[in-house]
Amino acid sequence: MISLPLAHALVSRGDLPIPVWLFAWGAGVVLVVSFFALASAWRKPRFEDAPGRPAATWLSATANSSAVQFLSGLIGVLLLAVVLYAGIEGTEAADRNFSLTFVFVTVWLGFPVLSVVFGNVFAAFSPWRAIGRAYGWLAQRLAPGAVRHVEYPEKVGRWPAAVGLVAFVWLEIIYGATGAAVVLSPEIVAKATVIYSVYTLVMMGVFGVEKWSSRGEFFSVYFGMFASMSSFRKREGKLERRRWLSGTTDWANVPGSLALVVSAIGVTTFDGAQEGALKTPIEWTQERIGDLGFAATVSVRAGDTIFLLITIGIVALIYLLGVKGMTRVDAAPPFKVLRSRFAHTLIPIALAYLVAHYFSLFVFQEQAQFTFLLSDPLGDGSNLFGTATSGIDYTLIGPELVWYVQVGALIAGHVTALVLAHDRALLIWPDYRLATRSQYWMLAVMLCFTSLGLFLLSFANQ
Amino acid sequence: MNPKTTRMLAAGAVVVVALALLLIVRPGDSDNGNPDENADQGQATSKTTGNTGPTSAPQSKPPQPEKPVVPVYRVVDGQPAGGVQKLEANEGDNIRFVVKSDVDDEVHVHGFDVSEPVGPGKPARFDFKADFTGVFEIELENSAVPIIELQVNP
Known part of the structure; x- marks a missing residue:
C-alpha cells in the first residue's frame, strides 16, 4: 500500500518488539561467541599500527582532484541552501518538508554507513569546510599571509563535538518531541542551521578549517569516528x-x-x-516537574532532558566500571590512561546501536526523500521530477527482516568491539595471560551494552 | 589441568548452558501464536460482513460473546481518558474503532494515513485494513495529542 503522509511527525511507524525466541537466540549467540573469543584468541596485536598501502592511482587522483573536491563541496553548499530555503519558505508539516528528513535521516543516518564503507566522505561534502576553504583560498590570493589562526587548545580536544552531538539530538528528539503538542518545525531547523553555520564558520576562522573540522564541528567529528573503521584513509594528500x-x-x-x-x-x-523501557519513569518525572508549576511543554522537555543525561551517564558508568576492573590486573597502567586507551572499542557498539534503532526508519524515510520530498521540497504542490505523488511503501521490508538486521547488528558490533578490546589489551599487557584476564572486564562491559540493546529492542510498549 | 584445557571446558559448558536455555525458551515462542490471537483474527475478519450497527450487534445476540465489539475511545478535555490506550491487531485484519471527543479536532492514524473529523456529538468511526506491521500513533491532528497506540503484529 502506498500512502501519502498528512501529519506532523516524521516517524509514522515504529518497530515491533523483537519476539522472545529471537531475543534468546541473540543472547545465546552473543554468550557463545564471547567465550570462544576468550578461549581461542590470538596472541599478537593484529590491528595496532597496521601499515597502509597506496590505493589505486586513478582512485587517489580522482578523489583528490580539484574538480571533484570543488564539485562535491558545491553540492554540499547547494544542499545546505535547499535546507535553509525549504525550512523557511516550505510547509510547516514536518514530514512533507525536505529539510527535516534530509538533515535528521539522510545525512545523520546515511553518512555513518557511507563513512564505514568509504572512509571520511563527509569531508568532501561538508558545506562549512567548503566555504571555509574557498574563503581561505580567496584570502590567500588577495592578501597572502594575512590569515592567522589561534592555536587550538588540545586539552579541549573533541569536547565541543560531543556537546554539539548531544545538542543536535536534543533538538531532534526532545525539543521536537511530539508528546504534548511539541513539534519540531522546519522553520526551527532552518534557524538552528543558520546559527550553527555562523558558529562553525567563525570557529573555522579562529582555529583553522581543518582543525575545527577534526575537533569541534560535530558532523565531521561524528562521521569521522565511523570513518576510522573503514579501510580507506587519506594521508599526505594520497588515498591509502x-x-x-x-x-x-x-x-x-x-x-x-x-x-x-x-x-x-x-x-x-x-x-x-x-x-x-523509560516511558513510565520519564512521565512520572514530567508530572512532578509539572506539579512545581511549570508549563506542560517545559516539564516534558525538562523530564526528557534529565533522562537523556542520566542515560549518557549510565553508558559512561558501565564503561568506566569495566576500566576500573582492568586496573586490578597486574602491571595495569593507571585508570586515566586505560580509560582513553579502550575508548575506540566502543565505536562498533555505537554503530550497532545506530543500525539497530534506525534501520527501518532509514529505509522508509529515504523512500520519502527520493520521491515526494525531492519533487516537492517545500510541500506546496510542485512536482519537479514527477515523483511528488509517490509515497512510502511500508510493505517494502517486513518485520522479520527488521528484527534480523537489528539483532545481527548488535551481535556484529559486540564481536567487533571484543576483537578491538582484545587487540588493545595485547598491546598493553605483552603477557597474553594478563591480557586475557583484563578482557574479562571488557567482556562484561560489552555484554552489558549488547544485552541492553537487545532488551530495548524487545521491550513491548506497555 | 593446563589453563587452555580449563578455558576450553568453560567455553564448552557455556555452549551447553546456552543451548539448554534456548530449548527452554523456544516453546514459549510467540510465533506459534496463542489461541487468543487467532480468535481475534477470526473476529476481525467476520466483522466486515455484518452491516448491522456495531453497538447493537452484541445486545441483540447476548449468548454469543465472541461477537465483535467495536472499541470506543473517549477524549475528555482534549486528552485521552485514562491515558494513551493500546490497540492490538494482526496484519490483514480490518481495524475498527470509534473515537468520541468533547473537543473538535481530527483523528489521524499515522502510517496508514486515514483521518476522520471528530467533535461533540459526532464520533469518528474507523474501518481500514492493516496491510503492514508496526507500531503507529493515533493522534488528535490539530493539537498533536496522542490518544491510541496501534500495534499491528505479523
Whole structure:
C-alpha cells in the first residue's frame, strides 16, 4: 500500500518488539561467541599500527582532484541552501518538508554507513569546510599571509563535538518531541542551521578549517569516528588502504573522544528507551516537574532532558566500571590512561546501536526523500521530477527482516568491539595471560551494552 | 589441568548452558501464536460482513460473546481518558474503532494515513485494513495529542 503522509511527525511507524525466541537466540549467540573469543584468541596485536598501502592511482587522483573536491563541496553548499530555503519558505508539516528528513535521516543516518564503507566522505561534502576553504583560498590570493589562526587548545580536544552531538539530538528528539503538542518545525531547523553555520564558520576562522573540522564541528567529528573503521584513509594528500578497523586504534588519542563515543551510544539508547523501557519513569518525572508549576511543554522537555543525561551517564558508568576492573590486573597502567586507551572499542557498539534503532526508519524515510520530498521540497504542490505523488511503501521490508538486521547488528558490533578490546589489551599487557584476564572486564562491559540493546529492542510498549 | 584445557571446558559448558536455555525458551515462542490471537483474527475478519450497527450487534445476540465489539475511545478535555490506550491487531485484519471527543479536532492514524473529523456529538468511526506491521500513533491532528497506540503484529 502506498500512502501519502498528512501529519506532523516524521516517524509514522515504529518497530515491533523483537519476539522472545529471537531475543534468546541473540543472547545465546552473543554468550557463545564471547567465550570462544576468550578461549581461542590470538596472541599478537593484529590491528595496532597496521601499515597502509597506496590505493589505486586513478582512485587517489580522482578523489583528490580539484574538480571533484570543488564539485562535491558545491553540492554540499547547494544542499545546505535547499535546507535553509525549504525550512523557511516550505510547509510547516514536518514530514512533507525536505529539510527535516534530509538533515535528521539522510545525512545523520546515511553518512555513518557511507563513512564505514568509504572512509571520511563527509569531508568532501561538508558545506562549512567548503566555504571555509574557498574563503581561505580567496584570502590567500588577495592578501597572502594575512590569515592567522589561534592555536587550538588540545586539552579541549573533541569536547565541543560531543556537546554539539548531544545538542543536535536534543533538538531532534526532545525539543521536537511530539508528546504534548511539541513539534519540531522546519522553520526551527532552518534557524538552528543558520546559527550553527555562523558558529562553525567563525570557529573555522579562529582555529583553522581543518582543525575545527577534526575537533569541534560535530558532523565531521561524528562521521569521522565511523570513518576510522573503514579501510580507506587519506594521508599526505594520497588515498591509502589499510586493514579494516585498524584506523580506530589511534582515533581516541585526542582528549574528549571518549565523551563523544559515549554520547553517541547514550543518545541512541535514550531514543530507544524513551518510548519503551523509560516511558513510565520519564512521565512520572514530567508530572512532578509539572506539579512545581511549570508549563506542560517545559516539564516534558525538562523530564526528557534529565533522562537523556542520566542515560549518557549510565553508558559512561558501565564503561568506566569495566576500566576500573582492568586496573586490578597486574602491571595495569593507571585508570586515566586505560580509560582513553579502550575508548575506540566502543565505536562498533555505537554503530550497532545506530543500525539497530534506525534501520527501518532509514529505509522508509529515504523512500520519502527520493520521491515526494525531492519533487516537492517545500510541500506546496510542485512536482519537479514527477515523483511528488509517490509515497512510502511500508510493505517494502517486513518485520522479520527488521528484527534480523537489528539483532545481527548488535551481535556484529559486540564481536567487533571484543576483537578491538582484545587487540588493545595485547598491546598493553605483552603477557597474553594478563591480557586475557583484563578482557574479562571488557567482556562484561560489552555484554552489558549488547544485552541492553537487545532488551530495548524487545521491550513491548506497555 | 593446563589453563587452555580449563578455558576450553568453560567455553564448552557455556555452549551447553546456552543451548539448554534456548530449548527452554523456544516453546514459549510467540510465533506459534496463542489461541487468543487467532480468535481475534477470526473476529476481525467476520466483522466486515455484518452491516448491522456495531453497538447493537452484541445486545441483540447476548449468548454469543465472541461477537465483535467495536472499541470506543473517549477524549475528555482534549486528552485521552485514562491515558494513551493500546490497540492490538494482526496484519490483514480490518481495524475498527470509534473515537468520541468533547473537543473538535481530527483523528489521524499515522502510517496508514486515514483521518476522520471528530467533535461533540459526532464520533469518528474507523474501518481500514492493516496491510503492514508496526507500531503507529493515533493522534488528535490539530493539537498533536496522542490518544491510541496501534500495534499491528505479523
